[in-house]
Amino acid sequence: MAGKNPIAEKIHELTDRNLTFMHVCGTHEAAIARHGIRSLLPENLKIVMGPGCPVCITPQGEIDAALELAEKGCIIATYGDLLRVPGSNGSLESSGADVKVVQGVHKAVEIAKTTDKEVVFVSVGFETTAPTVAATLLTRPPENFSILSCHRLIPPAMDWLLAQGEASLNGFLLPGHVLVVTGLSEYRRFPVPQVVAGFEPDDILLGILMLVEQVREGAVRLDNAYPRAVFEEGNPKALEILHKVFEPCDVEWRGFPIIPKSGLKVREEFSAWDAQKKFGIEFKPTKKHAACICDKVLRGIASPTDCKLFGKVCTPRTPVGPCMVSHEGACKIWHHYHVKNI
Template sequence: MAGKNPIAEKIHELTDRDLTFMHVCGTHEAAIARHGIRSLLPKNVKIVMGPGCPVCITPQGEIDAALELATKGCIIATYGDLLRVPGSNGSLESCGADVRVVQGIFKAIEIAKSTDKEVVFISVGFETTAPTVAAMLLTNPPKNFSILSCHRLVPPAMKWLLSQGEAALHGFVLPGHVLTVTGLDEYRQFPVPQVVAGFEPDDILLGILMLIQQIRDGVARVDNAYPRVVNDEGNPKAIAVMNQVFEPCDVEWRGFPVIPLSGLKLREEFSQYDAQKKFGVEIKPTKKHAACICDKILRGIASPVDCKLFDKTCTPRTPVGPCMVSHEGACKIWHHYHIRNV
């Protein structure tokens, strides 16, 4: 199959050792699975998944906080992906409260304007979505509106992964959507090859080829294989808006410990929109399901087929872990494309 694609053919030609690359984007995993990218690669080139699905890395304690807000009579507005993510006692879908699926924060604010009830938007996502949330909070939403901030920043998680050395990573395929906002600078701190890639098959293959070329040349830098969308500086206006409203904080990721300065909380001047403060809700650490290996999948040291629950006890209709819930979750992607081995 490699001969049918010139980029894949070049990858075969240049690969002379075992290599493991991690992508940090659920959309990349979906594209890799949909197009059979792994089947085009040499057997000694391995692509593993990282913490690139924002729903998957939302810890159970934050789901429990959302459920607590629902029991307090709040209207919960959220993305559809979050509905079935299991908390300690059920999910938003099964809780029986007023939970509404919205396309974004602007729709949640519309709901708040049309009711006297308290409306809480469960605000998840990386640097891609945080600026839009910040921009809407700058429009002075109604007093009955607030958010539960579950935002995360990508570079601190990459730093943690490299410090642990669990997956023996040789480089990263960087998330094109995130770097459209952030630009490249923050990623130059990491002493491994990195390439920003788009989401078409040739985009991903080109990113992998550029990583291999860096390794052969003995260099470690950030290359851009997605210049039609990503530039060096990113979107300074979006970053400025995000930083005006949010500030970094230490937070737990599902599958990870508390990672310093890896989350975003509202600055004090926007505390009236902080659902945690408004309703006295605490986000508590929780124990994971003993048999679920979502944590290992998110750290790149296991794949969905390594889990004994995959497509048995754990399915999209009856998910045990979040990786089987989100359309960016590795388990749901592998279920959808019937992947049973790599």
């Protein structure tokens, strides 16, 4: 039962039908698992995972592109989470190449200033990280520095998920840190209940309660349960910088087809720092591991424990798919917190 948490008790009181809500945020999934939030919810209310882990949705073709750059003698700089994500033939970690783990793009620029070698920052992330990368390119970094842009935008993926209707979604729990940057307006077009939520347990429970209330009312709106950080206009300066350097493009997501206008490519005026153009690199489509169900997990139609490989062949030490690699990946989170299929 709901125990003594008054928000959870209210969710139990109001949930009178089968409901499925999706979050699109690895940080939300980590908090939900860590605090046992699913155990507080009614049995007929499901919280499923969407494509909210930027490392997880980076397709093999983009990992292969990074490996190709390494083979050309470039120093590859990126976040630690990306090192073990499998490409078609191994990972950055297993490549034997000169790969540097950095905490951000500014550290990659610092490396470029200390060497004559080409330094490529493999730049992943959603609207949260893209503005910092854009701001760095605006400073006109060294000529031997470039980025491999693997950025993604959340709303086009939501469009795709709703169009497919695979998970029979009743609403979305939106990622507070993304909407801190974007604001609310871009999400108002979606014809389902939505609530922006923070990352503390009560933030998440409040967001779920507000979704349940909308369903009960027969309402379709965007509510903000994170007003201490998210505002209607978002961060206009960050958005201005992002759009000055990047433009939307059609890209593949791991587990998804090519989604129109869902990626960010470097604008022509900043092409000197675009690794794809600089080195003639293409993102090529690849086949997934036949037994891995990361694609279904990312689309909210399967849980990690539905996978026959989970915790057996596929573990954080021996990951088969990207969802077992990143600290925001559902499989790694469930493995770490010993989550059972609920």
